[in-house]
Amino acid sequence: MICIELTRNGTRLAVAGLEGDGVLSAYVTGIARGGQPRNFQFSLGGLQISGSEKWSVRWVDGLATVGDELIVRVLELDRCEPPSKREAFETPEQVREAHLAHLERIEAEARGLREQLGLPPR
Numbered sequence: 001m002i003c004i005e006l007t008r009n010g011t012r013l014a015v016a017g018l019e020g021d022g023v024l025s026a027y028v029t030g031i032a033r034g035g036q037p038r039n040f041q042f043s044l045g046g047l048q049i050s051g052s053e054k055w056s057v058r059w060v061d062g063l064a065t066v067g068d069e070l071i072v073r074v075l076e077l078d079r080c081e082p083p084s085k086r087e088a089f090e091t092p093e094q095v096r097e098a099h100l101a102h103l104e105r106i107e108a109e110a111r112g113l114r115e116q117l118g119l120p121p122r
Contacts, residue, residue, distance in 0.1 A: 003080040005073040006044045006060060014044050014059035017080030022048040022057075026072045028064065029106070031113055040064040045083070056098055057083035 003017035004024050016024055023046045030040040045058035059081065064070060089098065114121060 001077055001080060003075045003077050004044060005071075005075055006042070007071045007073075008042075008062070008064065009069055013062070014084075015075070015077070015080045016044050016046070016057075016059040016083070017077065018046065018048050018057070020048070020050050022046055028070055029109055030064075031109060031116070033116055040066075040068070042070055045085075048086075054089040054094075056085075056087045056089060058085040059083050 001017045001019065002024075003015050004026050005015045006013045006026055016026075018024060024044075025046050026042075026044045028040060028042045040063065041061070042064055043058070043061045045056070045061075048055040048057050111121065
């Protein structure tokens with residue numbers, strides 16, 4: 001099974017993987033204000049698809065500070081850790097809405113960052 005391992009400052013936080021179809025994602029988001037980095041967040045999660053069932057899955061979410069070292073490794077293992085959070089999507093519309101909500105959060109962060117850096121809006 002293909003897995004994603006996330007460590008922070010040498011401590012393993014989680015090893016995520018999906019049986020069957022789905023999407024795994026690991027990301028770090030940060031906003032700078034006044035030229036100083038603030039509000040760094042990281043996440044390891046995804047979408048698991050099993051037959052007609054779809055699940056939003058999450059292994060870890062957290063905050064990072066300046067100097068933290070976050071390492072993402074792609075591994076092939078026999079098994080990985082179960083997600084710490086799992087929520088069912090019953091309809092394709094619920095899956096779409098969850099993806100749109102995530103996209104809106106990212107777009108809002110990008111708009112704020114462009115504004116703080118004095119860049120024109122897109």
